[in-house]
Amino acid sequence: MATINVHAETGQDNIAPSMQPLPPPKSVDSQSVLRRLQSELMALMMSGDSGISAFPEEDNILCWKGTITGSKDTVFEGTEYKLSLIFPNEYPFKAPKVKFDTTCFHPNVDMHGNICLDILQDKWSSAYDVRTILLSIQSLLGEPNISSPLNQQAAQLWSNQEEYRKMVEKLYKFPAA
């Protein structure tokens, strides 16, 4: 064990100096992320899209809270869902992590709020932004992908919209502000 510890320590020592040159690029990254997110926030607030909104948390512009309201003529009409968006330092070259904070009974959303949406994974493009993400999730609500569900029960119930609506209402808790 002792030797292993020594190895681990020397390993860290070796890493530490080599990590030294990295911070500047990282700060560059965070600068550009910052700029991009500020720009997105501006665009989002100016766009006036109904049914979606998002705003950074007080102390961290890399963490946003978003809101989506269910579209009309869907089983989610009249419901409102809070989401959290965590942006990596590599944003927009890497997708943000988006989760439902509010429980959402949906075939492509699991019990922890994780969302199965291609554009948030392998189909991510740096051309997407918060607005398009939220709009995509909003449309995902009304048009789930039943073939690869995270929530089997929801996927099975989807065919019966009336029952589904009841289930949504039953599970739905208006998000605390």
Added chain:
Amino acid sequence: MVSDSIAAVPIPSAANTKNPGKKKRTNRSAKLKQYKIDARREQWLSQGAVKNKGCKDGMDDDVHVREKHGKQELEKLETRRRGEEIDVLIHQDSDSESPSNSPVSPNSSVLCGNDSGTNFTGSSRGGSSSSSSSSGGCCSGNITEEEDEEVEEEDDGCLDDWEAVADALAADEKHQNSPHDEPVVERDSSQSCEVTNGSGLGYPNSKPGSGGMVPWGSANGRAWRADDAFRPQTLPNLSKQHSMPNPDRYFGGGGPWCRTSVPSNCPICCEDLDLTDTSFLPCNCGFRLCLFCHKRILEQDARCPGCRKQYECEPIETEASVHGGSLTLRLARSVSMIERS
């Protein structure tokens, strides 16, 4: 990177602006002035020479002129006119008689070659602007004050270069007069070009907080100092006077370059697209982005953000396939990136 470039550039200048008085009085500053004069003359002459013979001739021409020149500023005008006639002879002379020149001049000509389009335009434009200022000096006869200002201003951008050059000059002037510092001059002019591009390079990354209003080429140019890094926003007059000429100078495009003609921002990094970026169309789908984001994407999945298709070319081929000014600018940037880091 704003902080990066700003921090990198103005710190020396800040130190410089604090004690310009001391510096002026030192021997070094006198040499700097002399050097400045030489550089300007060289630019000036090369402007004429470039049109006919390219920048190397201009250099050699200048070698001669320096020897002949002595200390009289007024002779400048005359010399310039004579320059082209004498040029051929001088060229041969300096080639044969100063072997010390030859190891360096290939270097400088390489630099010229790399930038070719940009550099030529740059030098000629730079020449025109500096010629106007120096001829102004000749006419008014009030050279010293102008020189002081010039030295101060230019010090900001390339203090390090200046010091090195001044030392080299001090050493050189004792033994041989001109052949040695001629290459230095040439090197400096191309360096200053690169330096400016360097700040440009910082640009996408640097995202200058001052944003679109300020052509970032000016960061190392004249107008920006530590205390006025964000000045262009609040004092548009200054920014127009000092920084507008620079993009013309270094982007070769010149004329129509102005804020209104730049259509939009890069959709990826939200930085303004510069002239190069707006003429850069990496994908058939028409999705535009700045060169820096494009490069970054090439380093990753190399798929177009607009259509998710793979970019067709390898990174290097992409560079090569970009035509005209874009190509030269990319090269210049990558060079300066290496220098900066």
